[in-house]
Amino acid sequence: MRYGVSAAASVQVLPGERQRIRWSQAWPILLRPTGDDRVHLVQGAGGPLGGDELSLTLDVGAGARLDLRSAAATVVQPGADGGCARWSVTAAVAGCLHWAPEPSIVTDGAELDSRLRIDVARGGSAVVVETAVLGRHGQRGGRYRGELVATWAGRPLLTHVTQLDGADPVLSGPGGSAGARAVGSVLVVGRAGGSGAGELPGVRWAWSPLAGPGAVLLAVGDPGAVSAVLHEQLVGLTNAAVPAATR
C-alpha cells in the first residue's frame, strides 16, 4: 500500500538539423526515448491511485516534432484513502505534436480527474488522442472527469468537460453515455482533420470541424469498437498528412 504521490515530468523538443529531446522524469512517470522524435511514457507503478497528482509538461519548439505514446493502458485504482487521481498534461506546441496514449481505465470505486491543455502557435500542429474506459471487463466503472482546453494562436478553439460515472444513472443514461463504457476522442489543431460519421455495432462516431483551424473526432461505445474507430481514423489522418493551410 502507498499513499498519494505528486510527480511532475517534462519533455522539451528543440529543433535543429538533428533535433534534441530533453526530458525530466519523476517516479512514477518514466519517460523512454524510442526514436529521434518519439518518446514512450511508462507508468513506474500500478495506478495511478486515488490521491496521486501527476503532471506532464510538453514543449515542442517551432520546426520540432514529438511523437509521444504510452507503453500500456493507464489503470486507475482507488487509493488507500479514496480520493481522486489527478493527471494533467500541459503542452505548448510551435512544431508538431502527436500524443496518442493508450486508454485510461477507471476501475470500480476509482476516480480520475484528467486535464489536458494544449496551446498551439500559428504554424504549429497537434493531434491528441484520449480514451476513457469505465471499468475493466464486467465492471460498470468509476468516475471520470476529463477537461480538454485547446487554443490556436492564442484563441480558444475547444473547451470541453466530459463527465462519466458508471454508477450514476443520469450520467450513464441517454443524456450521458447511454450505457457505453468508452469515450474516445482525436483532437486535431492547426491542420486538416478527418470527416464523416458512422454507426457500427458497438460504436457511434463522428468528426466535426471546430470553429477555427481544427477538428475533433468523438467515438462512444464499447472499448474495443471505440479503439478500432480511433485507430482507423488515425491511419486515415497519417496517410493524408499534408499540412493544412492555416489562417
Place this chain on the structure above:
Amino acid sequence: MNPELLVLADARLPSGGHGHSGGVEALATRGLLRASADLALFLHGRLRTGGETIAAAAAAACLLAGTGAPEWAPWDAAVDARTPSAALRTASRGQGAALLRTVARAWPGPAITALHALVRPHHPIVLGAAAAGASATAEDAAALALHHLTGGAATAAVRLLGLDPLAVAAVTAELARAARPIAASAAAAARTAVAAGDPALLPAGGSPLHDVLAQLQESAEVTLFAS
C-alpha cells in the same frame, strides 16, 4: 414575479425553436429514448452537462448587457469553443439569429444593437441579453436557458413519440425543480467570469454522445427536426 420574463419564456415567442428537438429525435430514432421516464433521465443528464454551460453563457450575457454595449465577440466565441459539434453550433446560431429579430423589436437597447455585429450570435448570448432588457437577474437568465432546453425537447418528444402530454408535463415540472440549483451555480460561475472579464472561466460541460448524435442527425437524409 417579473411578467416580462413570462413573455421571454413563452414558447409562442417567435424564436425558431420549433425546428429543433434538442437531441430527442436522434435518440428516439435509435430506440435510446422511448418513454417519458427516458425523457426525464435524458434531460437530467442534459441539465448537468451542456445545460449548465448554456445557462452560464446566458447568465454572463445578462450581466454584460447590464453594462451597456459590451464587446460580445469573446463571449460568443466561448460558446463556439464549448460546442464541439458543428451541427449544434449551426443550430444555436440559427436560433440566436431568430430570437435576435424578435428581441430587437421587443427589448431594444444598446446591448441588443451591439449583438448585430456578430451577424448570427449564439442563442444563449441573445437570450441573456434579452433577459437583461426584461430586467432579469443572472439567475433568471440561466433558468430561462434551461427552460428553453427542457421545453423544446419535451415538446419534440410528445410530437415524435406520442408520449402522454400529462406525463411529460410532470417531467418538465420535475426538471424545473432540478434546474434551480444548476441555474444558481451557472449564475455564480458567470459572475466570476464577468468580474474577471474572462470567458474562459465559464463552465464547459458537454456530452460526447450528444455531439456525435447531432452530427449523425445532420447527415441523416430524412428527419423531422434539424437537431
